[in-house]
Amino acid sequence: MATVTLENYIAFVLRRRWLVVAAMILIMLALAAGGRFVTVTNDYRVLFRDDNPQLLAFNALEDRYSTADRALIAVAPKDGKVFTRETLDAIESLTEAAWLVPYSSRVDSLTNYSHSESFDDDLIVAPLVEDALSLTDTDLARIETVALDAIDIAGRLVSRDGHVGGLAITFILPDDHDAGVVEITDYLDRLLADTRATYSDIDFHLTGDVVMNRTFADTTKQDLEKLAPIVFLMIVLVTVILLRSVVGTMAIVTMLIFVIVSTIGLIGWAGKVLSPTNSGIPIIVMVIAVAQSVHIVTAALLNLSQGLDKNEAVAESIRLNAYPVFLTSLTTAIGFLSLNASDSPPFQVLGNFVAFGVLCTFVNSMTLLPALLCILPLRVRRIRSRQPVFFSNLSEFVIDKHKLLLWFGGSVAIILISGIPRNELGDNWTKYFDDRYEFRRATDFVIENLTGMESLEYSLSAGHEGGITDPDYLREVDAFAEWFRGQPEVTHVQAFPDIMKRLNKNMHGDDPEFYRIPDNPELAAQYLLLYELSLPFGSDLNDRIDVAKSATRMTVIIRNVSSKGQRDLDERAQTWLMANAPDLVTEATGVSIIFAHLSIQNITSMLRGTITAMVLISLILVLVFKSVRVGLVSLVPNFVPAAMSFGLWGYLVGSVGMAASVVTAIAFGIVVDDTIHFLSKYLRSRRQGKNSMDAVRYAFQTVGRALFTTTAVLAAGFLVFASSGFEVSWALGILVSITLVIALVADFLLLPALLIVIDRRKI
Numbered sequence: 001m002a003t004v005t006l007e008n009y010i011a012f013v014l015r016r017r018w019l020v021v022a023a024m025i026l027i028m029l030a031l032a033a034g035g036r037f038v039t040v041t042n043d044y045r046v047l048f049r050d051d052n053p054q055l056l057a058f059n060a061l062e063d064r065y066s067t068a069d070r071a072l073i074a075v076a077p078k079d080g081k082v083f084t085r086e087t088l089d090a091i092e093s094l095t096e097a098a099w100l101v102p103y104s105s106r107v108d109s110l111t112n113y114s115h116s117e118s119f120d121d122d123l124i125v126a127p128l129v130e131d132a133l134s135l136t137d138t139d140l141a142r143i144e145t146v147a148l149d150a151i152d153i154a155g156r157l158v159s160r161d162g163h164v165g166g167l168a169i170t171f172i173l174p175d176d177h178d179a180g181v182v183e184i185t186d187y188l189d190r191l192l193a194d195t196r197a198t199y200s201d202i203d204f205h206l207t208g209d210v211v212m213n214r215t216f217a218d219t220t221k222q223d224l225e226k227l228a229p230i231v232f233l234m235i236v237l238v239t240v241i242l243l244r245s246v247v248g249t250m251a252i253v254t255m256l257i258f259v260i261v262s263t264i265g266l267i268g269w270a271g272k273v274l275s276p277t278n279s280g281i282p283i284i285v286m287v288i289a290v291a292q293s294v295h296i297v298t299a300a301l302l303n304l305s306q307g308l309d310k311n312e313a314v315a316e317s318i319r320l321n322a323y324p325v326f327l328t329s330l331t332t333a334i335g336f337l338s339l340n341a342s343d344s345p346p347f348q349v350l351g352n353f354v355a356f357g358v359l360c361t362f363v364n365s366m367t368l369l370p371a372l373l374c375i376l377p378l379r380v381r382r383i384r385s386r387q388p389v390f391f392s393n394l395s396e397f398v399i400d401k402h403k404l405l406l407w408f409g410g411s412v413a414i415i416l417i418s419g420i421p422r423n424e425l426g427d428n429w430t431k432y433f434d435d436r437y438e439f440r441r442a443t444d445f446v447i448e449n450l451t452g453m454e455s456l457e458y459s460l461s462a463g464h465e466g467g468i469t470d471p472d473y474l475r476e477v478d479a480f481a482e483w484f485r486g487q488p489e490v491t492h493v494q495a496f497p498d499i500m501k502r503l504n505k506n507m508h509g510d511d512p513e514f515y516r517i518p519d520n521p522e523l524a525a526q527y528l529l530l531y532e533l534s535l536p537f538g539s540d541l542n543d544r545i546d547v548a549k550s551a552t553r554m555t556v557i558i559r560n561v562s563s564k565g566q567r568d569l570d571e572r573a574q575t576w577l578m579a580n581a582p583d584l585v586t587e588a589t590g591v592s593i594i595f596a597h598l599s600i601q602n603i604t605s606m607l608r609g610t611i612t613a614m615v616l617i618s619l620i621l622v623l624v625f626k627s628v629r630v631g632l633v634s635l636v637p638n639f640v641p642a643a644m645s646f647g648l649w650g651y652l653v654g655s656v657g658m659a660a661s662v663v664t665a666i667a668f669g670i671v672v673d674d675t676i677h678f679l680s681k682y683l684r685s686r687r688q689g690k691n692s693m694d695a696v697r698y699a700f701q702t703v704g705r706a707l708f709t710t711t712a713v714l715a716a717g718f719l720v721f722a723s724s725g726f727e728v729s730w731a732l733g734i735l736v737s738i739t740l741v742i743a744l745v746a747d748f749l750l751l752p753a754l755l756i757v758i759d760r761r762k763i
Contacts, residue, residue, distance in 0.1 A: 006318075006319065006322060007319075009366075010315045010318050010319065010370075011315075013318075013366070013367060013370055013371055014311055014314065014315060014370065014371070014374050017370075017371035017372075017374050017375055018371075018375070020367050020368065020371040021368060021371050021372065021375070023367075024258060024364065024367055024368040024371075025258075027262070028258045028261060028262050030265075031261070031262040031263075031265040031266055031269070032261040032262060032264070032265040033265060033269075034264075034265035034266060034267070034268030034269030034270075035261065035264045035265045035267075035268050036268060037268035037269065037271065038264060038267050038268040038272075038273075038274065039178075039273045039274070040178075040217055040220045040221060040224075040273065040274045040275070040279075041177075041178055041216075041217070041273040041274070041275055042177075042178050042181050042182070042213040042214055042216045042217030042220075043177050043178065043181075043213055043216070044209075044212060044213055044216055044429070044591075046273065046275050046345065046346060047275070047277065047344050047345070047346060047595075047598065048343075048344065048345075048594060048598065049343060049344075049345060052343070052594070052598075052601075054589060054593060054594040054597050054598075055594055057587065057589040058457070058589040058590060058591070058594060060459075060589075061457055061459050061553070061589050061590075064459060064546050064551065064553075065459070065542065065543050065544070065545075065546060065553050066105070066106070066170065066542055066543040067105075067170065067171065067172055067173070068170075068209065068457075068590070068591065069170065069171045069172075069173055069209050069210050070168055070169060070170050070171065070208045070209050070210065071101075071168070071169045071171070071184070071185075071188060071206060071207070071208035071209075071210045071211055072166060072167070072168050072169075072206075072207050072208040072446060073094065073098075073166065073167045073168075073169075073188075073192070073204055073205070073206055074164055074165070074166055074204070074205040074207075074442070074445060074446045074449065074450050075087065075090060075091050075094070075164065075165040075166065075167065075202060075203075075204060076163070076164045076165075076202065076203040076204070076205065076445070076449065077163075077201060077202045077203075078201050078202065078203065079201070080163045081162070081163070082110070082158060082159075082162050082163065082164065082165045083140050083141075083143060083144040083147075083162060084140070085132055085133050085135055085140070086199065086201070086202075087165065087202060088110075088111060088129050088132035088135070088140075088143070088165075089132040089133050090195065090198075090199045090202050091109055091110055091111045091129070091132075091165050091167060092109075092111040092112075092129055092130075092131075092132045093195070093198075094109070094167055094191075094195055094204075095107055095109040095111055095112050095167055097191055097195075098167060098169045098191075099538070101169060101171075101184060101187050101188060101191070102180070102183050102184055102187055103171045103172055103173055103174060103180055103183075103184060104169050104170070104171055105170050105171060105172045105538075106169070106170035106538055106539075106543065107167065107168070107169050107170075107538065108157060108167070108168045108170075108539075109157060109165070109166065109167040109168070110128065110129070110147060110153065110157045110158045110165045110166065110167070111127060111128060111129035111132065112127045112128070112129075112536075112539065113127065113128040113147070113150065113153050113157065114126070114127065114128075114535055114536070114539050115127070115128045115146055115150070116502060116503065116506050116531065116534070117506055117510055118506045118507065118508075118509050118510045123503075123506055123507065123530055123531065123534060124534075125531065125534035125535060125536075127536070128143060128146060128147060129143060144162060147162075148160065148162060151498050152494055152498050152499070154492075155451055155491055155492040155557075156451050156492045156494065156557065158450075159449055159450050159451075163449065164449045164450045166446075166450050166451065168208075169208075170543070171184060171210060173210075177213075178217070181210055181213045181214050181217070182214065182217070184210055185210065185211060185214040188206060188211075189206075192204050192206060205441075205442035205445045205446060206438070206439075206442050207439060207442040207443040207446050207453065209591060211439050211442075212429065212432075212439060214439075215433055215437050215439040215440075216275060216276055218437070219276045219279075219433065219437070219724070219725055219726045220274055220275055220276045220279040222725070223276065223279045223280065223724050223726065223729065224274070224279050224282070226723075227280070227283055227720055227721065227723065227724060228282050228283055228286070230720050230723070231283045231286055231287065231717050231720045232256075232286065234716055234717070234720065235253075235256070235286065235287065235290050235713060235717065236249060236253060238709075238712060238713055238716060239252055239253075239290065239294070239709075239713065242294075242705075242708075242709040242712065242713075243294070243297060243298065243301065243709070245297070245301055245378070247376045247377060247378050247379070248297045248300075248301055248373075248378065250376065251293075251297065251369060251372040251373050251376055251378075252290060252293045252294070252297060252369070254368070254372060255289065255293055255361075255364045255365070255368055255369050255372070256286055256289050256290065256293075258364055258368060259285060259286075259289045259357055259360050259361050259364055260282050260285055260286055260289075260357075262357075262360050263281065263282065263285050263353055263354075263356060263357040263360060264281075264282060266353065266356055267281070267349075267353055270353075272349050272353070274349075275346050276724075276726040276728065276729060277344065277346035277347060277350065277726075277728055277729075278346040278347065278349045278350035278353075279729075280350070280721060280724075280729060280732075280733075281349075281350055281353050281354055281357070283717060283720065283721070284350075284354050284357075284717075284718075285353075285354055285357030285358070285360075285361070286717065287713055287714050287716075287717030287718065288332060288354070288357065288358055288361060288670065288714070289357065289358075289361040289364075290710070290713045290714075290717075291670075291673065291710035291711075291713055291714050292325055292328065292329065292358075292361050292362065292365055292673075292710075293361070293365050293369055294706055294709050294710050294713065295321050295324070295325060295677065295703075295706045295710070296317050296318070296321050296325065296365055296369055296370070296373075297317075297369070297373070298705060298706045298709065299316070299317035299320050299321055299706070300313045300314050300316075300317040300373055300378070301313075301378075303316050303317060304378065304379070310373070310374060310378055311374055314370050314373045314374055315370075317370075318366070318370055322366065323680065324676055324677050324680045325362060325365055325366075326362060327620070327624060327676050327680075328672070328673035328676050328677065329358050329359060329361065329362035330620070331617045331620060331621075331669055331672045331673065331676065332355075332358045332669045332670055332672075332673060333355040333358045333359055333669070334355075334613050334616055334617055334620075334669060335613055335617070335665050335666060335667075335668050335669015335670065335672070336350070336351040336352075336354045336355040336358065336665070336666065336669055337351055337352065337355045337613070338351065338606075338609040338610055338612060338613035338665045338669075339351025339352075339606070339609065339662055339665055339666075340352065340609065341605045341606055341608055341609025341610075341612070342602055342605060342606055342609070342662060343598065343601040343602045343604075343605045344598065344602055347602070347662055350662075351662075351665075390704075391700045391701060391704035391705060392697070392700070392701060394700060394704065394748065395696055395697045395699075395700035395701070395704075395752070396697075398696065398700075398748070398749060398752045398753060398756075399693050399696060399697070399752075399756065402752070402753035402756045402757065403753070403757070405749050405750065405753045406750070406753050406754065406757065409746070409749060409750045409753070412644075413640050413643075413644055415647075416643075416644040416645075416647040416648050416651075417640075417643045417644055417646075417647045418647060419646075419647035419648060419649070419650035419651040420643065420646050420647045420650055421650065422650035422651060422654050423646065423649060423650040423653075423654060423655065423656050424562060424564060424654060424655050424656075425563070425564070425599055425600065425603060425656060425657070429454075429591065429592065429595045430443050430444075430447065430453045430454065431727060432726060432727050432728070433725050433726060433727070434725045434727070434730075436725050437725055447559055447560060451491055451492055451557055451559075452491045452492070452557040452558045452559030452560070453557075453559075453592075454557070454558045454559070454561060454566065454591075454592035455555055455556060455557045455558065455590050455591075455592055456555075456556040456558065456566070456569070456570060456573075456588035456589075456590055456592065456593055457553065457554070457555055457556075457588060457589050457590035457593075458480075458553070458554045458555075458556070458573075458586055458588055458589075459551050459552075459553055459586060459589075460477050460480070460551060460552055460553075460554055460584045460586065461550060461551040461583075461584070461586070462549075462550050462551060462552075463550070463583060464550060465548045465549065465550050466525065466548070466549045466550070467549070467550055468496065468528075468545055468549050468550065468551065468552050469500070469518075469521050469524035469525040469527075469528055469549070470521050470524075471517050471518060471519055471520075471521055471524065474496075474497045474500055474517045474518075474524070475497075475517050476580070476581040476583070476584055477495060477496065477497050477552065477554065477581075477584065478495065478497035478498075478501070478517060479580060479581070480495075480554070480573075480576070480577065480580075480581060480584065481493045481495035481497065481498070481554060483573075483576050483580075484556050484573070487569065487572075489558045489559070489561045489565060489569055490556055490557070490558055491557050491558060491559045492556075492557040493554065493555070493556050493557070494544075494554065494555040494557075495552070495554045495555075496544055496545060496552035496553070496554070497517060499528075499531070499541075499544075500517060500518060500524060500527065500528070501515050501516055501517060502515070503518075503527040503528070503530075503531055504516060504517070504518045504524075504527065507527055528549075555590075556588075558592070562655075563595065563596035563597075563599055563600075563657075564596075566592055566593055566596040567593075567596050567597065567600075570587065570588040570593060573588065574587065599657050602662075606662055606664075606665060609665060610664050610665045610668065613665055613668065613669065614638075614639070614668060617638075617668070617669070617672055618631065618632075618635055621634050621635075621672070621675075621676070621679075624676075625679060625683060627683075629758060629759065630679065630683070630755070630759060633751070633754050633755060633758055633759070634672075634675050634676075634679055634751070636746070636750060636751065636754060637671070637674075637675050637743060637746035637747045637750055637751045638668060638671055638672045638675055638743070639668075640742075640746060640750075641667070641671055641739050641740075641742040641743035641746055642663065642664045642667050642668060642671075642739050644739075644742050645663075645667070645735055645738040645739040645742055646663075646664075646735075648738060649735060649738070656731065656735075657727065657728065657731065662732070663732060663735045663736055663739065666732075666736055667735075667736050667739040667740065667743070670714065670736070670740065671739065671740060671743035673710070674707050674710070674711065674743060674744060674747045675747055675751065677703050677706065677707060678699050678703055678707065678747055678751060678752075679699075679751075681698060681699040681702045681703045682695045682696065682698070682699040682752075682755060683695075684698075685698035685699065686759075692755055692756050692759045693756060695755075696752040696755060696756060699752070700748075700752075704748075707744065707747065707748075708744070711740055711741065711743075711744040714740050715737045715740045715741050716737075718732075718733045718734075718736040718737045718740065719733055719734065719737040720733065721733020721734070722734050722737075
């Protein structure tokens with residue numbers, strides 16, 4: 001019954017080919033219309049779920065104190081001397097100009113640092129630098145001494161060696177976050193261009209959260225504009241070379257266009273946004289679509305070369321490939337749909353829309369593609385009835401050496417898989433982009449010369465309103481800050497007790513002996529009130545203390561610490577708090593720690609999703625092949641390649657981040673396609689009464705070239721991601737490419753060898 005239905009379907013498509021093409025054009029145009037709604041976001045927070053616990057804690061911190069959207073400008077005089085009139089004038093001028101940057105709410109710099117000191121029993125609070133060009137040498141020496149001794153700015157707004165100064169701008173972004181980031185960064189670029197022209201002997205380096213957001217958008221745009229055309233041209237070139245048919249390639253390319261614009265259009269209709277993590281959707285869909293369609297076109301060309309007329313050649317190709325292509329589309333879609341288990345929403349978008357693209361490819365492969373093959377002037381030279389020499393020889397080699405191949409292949413697999421423990425799992429947002437981006441170059445400069453870019457944020461509660469001036473609370477927080485200063489990873493700690501100790505010294509005639517926590521809570525509260533009243537506009541303590549004065553914010557800046565290192569540091573901090581200040585126990589938050597936890601959360605969630613997908617696909621294979629034995633054998637070339645590629649990565653690189661958490665799901669859904677095509681041809685031969693060795697020969701002869709072609713296209717397509725400047729994209733592309741190549745080797749060498757050894761039953 002199924003055969004009759006398929007024959008009727010084939011007859012309809014070929015007979016009504018113009019109607020089929022017209023119908024597919026209308027469907028494509030309807031979907032493509034949604035493309036105008038596709039948007040690109042520059043918000044790094046899109047990487048996190050709304051209910052991500054670390055993100056919720058970070059949002060709560062910002063609500064309690066102030067936002068953490070900042071830009072940092074490093075001011076680096078070429079002579080290495082910050083404390084000169086020209087350099088201080090540059091920082092002072094840039095500080096004044098920074099207040100005019102759109103959405104700026106606060107500007108902190110070396111020059112406007114609110115320095116407090118005692119003068120005739122009065123507390124004087126004033127900017128550290130005023131009218132830099134008029135300063136005397138004595139003034140410069142005093143400013144240098146004060147700045148490098150100031151615990152709250154040395155190592156943050158000025159390097160401890162006095163070679164680099166800093167300026168931090170805090171922003172309150174508008175509701176249209178993306179537009180606000182673009183407006184801010186464009187303004188800053190113009191401001192720094194003018195400043196560089198004025199101060200030619202000084203270098204300026206721009207980094208920070210807001211700049212990273214803009215780089216996210218730029219990366220997404222560049223990947224879409226540059227990588228997609230490269231992949232498209234590469235596919236055309238590779239397909240022409242491997243198929244040796246311009247008309248066949250034209251049919252595939254036409255189908256590609258239909259599938260890609262339909263997928264992008266659906267993204268727009270669904271109201272989803274693109275980011276660097278999922279901007280590769282069109283590219284992935286493109287290469288998978290080629291891999292699926294190549295089987296149909298290859299078989300049609302082979303049939304033509306053996307003397308069949310065009311319509312019958314296309315019909316026979318559909319008969320041969322309809323079921324395998326359906327199965328491969330189903331398993332590939334399942335693999336990508338498993339990305340819904342990811343803790344990062346962009347990966348969910350990637351999985352869902354690539355899965356749609358795969359199913360769209362199947363529909364077009366069974367409708368548009370055969371109709372086009374019948375319409376276009378498809379021709380090929382007739383060949384004698386013989387099979388490709390290479391794959392015939394390969395099949396004989398595998399049959400003759402199958403035991404050796406099993407031992408050798410197993411040994412190589414064990415060696416490579418042993419490299420998996422060498423991988424360290426983690427992400428570092430400061431290294432998400434390579435050095436082609438100014439953001440990465442500036443960030444590296446700041447980390448090496450001024451301060452760290454990763455930070456841990458703590459909101460330390462005093463337990464009641466006004467409690468932050470309680471001496472016991474201040475001593476506990478101060479002890480916690482001093483503990484952090486003793487950790488090797490830490491470059492700077494900004495804590496509220498430092499202000500209170502400085503005020504206590506000021507109110508005792510700047511006597512160094514009184515640089516300590518005030519003993520009297522009422523007196524401490526008066527110091528704080530007097531200090532706050534003396535601060536100039538825009539330099540208040542709202543970013544350090546909450547409105548009720550019931551909690552303070554402590555910022556711990558670290559440098560070049562891995563995700564695991566950040567988590568370990570926070571765990572050590574929790575242990576210290578439990579032992580020494582249990583009332584202050586709270587987990588760290590902040591951008592860095594959110595990213596540090598994301599990789600582990602994603603790997604844990606994706607492990608469940610991938611296992612579910614693997615079990616489901618494995619059951620499908622067992623049911624499809626109607627043999628538990630063959631179904632289980634098929635798992636070897638599907639499971640092992642991903643493990644081998646991770647092991648190889650461990651030997652070569654040794655560090656994987658978010659990309660690692662989704663590679664297995666993506667690769668498994670794709671590599672199973674080759675196994676299905678090989679086994680379907682193998683079992684077809686077995687059912688015709690041939691033994692396992694002859695069935696292996698038949699599989700190589702009928703599908704060997706197509707498998708090589710599809711793997712070449714897929715691996716080359718994913719390898720293009722290696723040219724992306726975004727770490728998640730290039731790591732994903734390289735890992736998947738390695739896995740695909742290893743999987744092809746396993747399908748050509750291990751799978752047939754296993755079948756020969758295990759499948760000895762008579763049909």
